[in-house]
Amino acid sequence: MTLLTCENLTLGYEGRPVVENLHFTVQAGEYLCIVGENGSGKTTLMKTILGLQAPISGKVTTSGGLSRREIGYLPQQTVAQRDFPASVMEVALSGCLNKNGWRPFYTKAQKKRADQALDRLGIASISRKCYRELSGGQQQRVLLARALCAADKLLLLDEPAAGLDPTITEELYRLIASLNRDGMTVMMISHDMQAAVQFATRILHIARRPLFWGPTQEYLDSDIGRLYALKEAAR
């Protein structure tokens, strides 16, 4: 079942294209990893899929009954959030908002879902703590818990491991893989080539234009895949 289709997408800012002629689909249950150099348009692509930014041309369509209210999103952290007075629970719960309709307050079931998300990420014990006083790794997990509260079918992650130490990064990737095994469709932007090929079922490699889109194994056997892997390993 196809959840998402991108057709002839050209993306960019103020009419200047960053990526051109993107064409790919996302099937239910897939784990798609988007790789590419800095500034190759990975985040722009994700923002366009989320409707935060309009494409220069082409279109993104959802299908298989996927609605915006079933998508979870883990953005790259912004500076403005860092001094915001908010408890961990308040942040996680705000992920549930997309299913509220006109209801002003959260239900017991939604609170339970937030509790479970925090529990799954191992941060249930700090649910009353202040978000801005947490370490970078803990903050990242709180934002992931919020994304889990929002995601019913599709989870979009923009550099989930940015700024985390290796142990926590490993844990985070395992967790995302386990979510994927439980049926969640995952789209992840990552610099981490090793994680990408270890966990993802498909790879999309972009650099101004799509260089590769296909199963992970094929990517590893392709010239572009080998070259990129070498480059990343040398860093």
Next chain:
Amino acid sequence: MSQMMTTLGFYFQYPFVRYALIVGVAVALCASLLGVVLVLKRFSYIGDGLSHIAFGAIALATALRIANQMVLVLPVTILFAVLLLRGGQRMKIKGDAALAMLSVSSLAIGYMLLNAFPATANISGGVCTTLFGSTSILTLSRGEVWLSLGLSLTVVIIFIALYHRIFSVTFDEDFATATGTRAQAYNMLIAVVIATVVALAMNLVGSLLIAALLIFPALSAMRVFRSFKGVTLCSAVVSVICALTGILVSILAGTPVGATIVIANLACFLMFTLFGLVVRRRIAA
């Protein structure tokens, strides 16, 4: 002490003093709630700019001899709030300069209007009242009191009903939009409500001091509390207490109402800052 009580009892015999207290507290409550959003969204300067626009609108209403000034002030302030917040997202820095230009122009035109079409012989007294709100809260008519109370109640109800959405949109606008909350619509609504609060607060503290009423309680609360709920509740309580104290002190000591309220807020902010430092040091130790 009993002397003070007698004095207060004497003043509270007059309905206009009771009105002033009720409206003052209601307006302070609304301002503190919206102030939290304003501070966290980094929109403090918009509150300030809008208050200058409201000054221009009041001057215009005076020149046109409109009895119930709110009828003109409210729509004008709302119109500019919507225009400013819409432009503000597209051109962040340009918007800042545009706002400064708009607010000084509004002040200048307003002062010019008050001079060209004076409503009273005492022009500078009238201007002073509009800028610092010294007596205008005591001269509210019954209709204006009900209008102010009705608007305050509406603001509080809107805030409570949309509390979680306001949190989400303020904390992370992109996430809210991406997951299906219409963040732009909520931003517009927040702009309209802020304009309403500014128009209401003109009577209480006057144009120049409105920003203080909006941002001080929120800033005080943020020194001590660490959750959105805590900050919002604390800000509301602080604002109500400061408004009450300010109005009562101004009656007893004969000081200007607006300035007294703002100074009460300043004192509260300093106290909370000190308290916050002590608490944090204790946690660190």
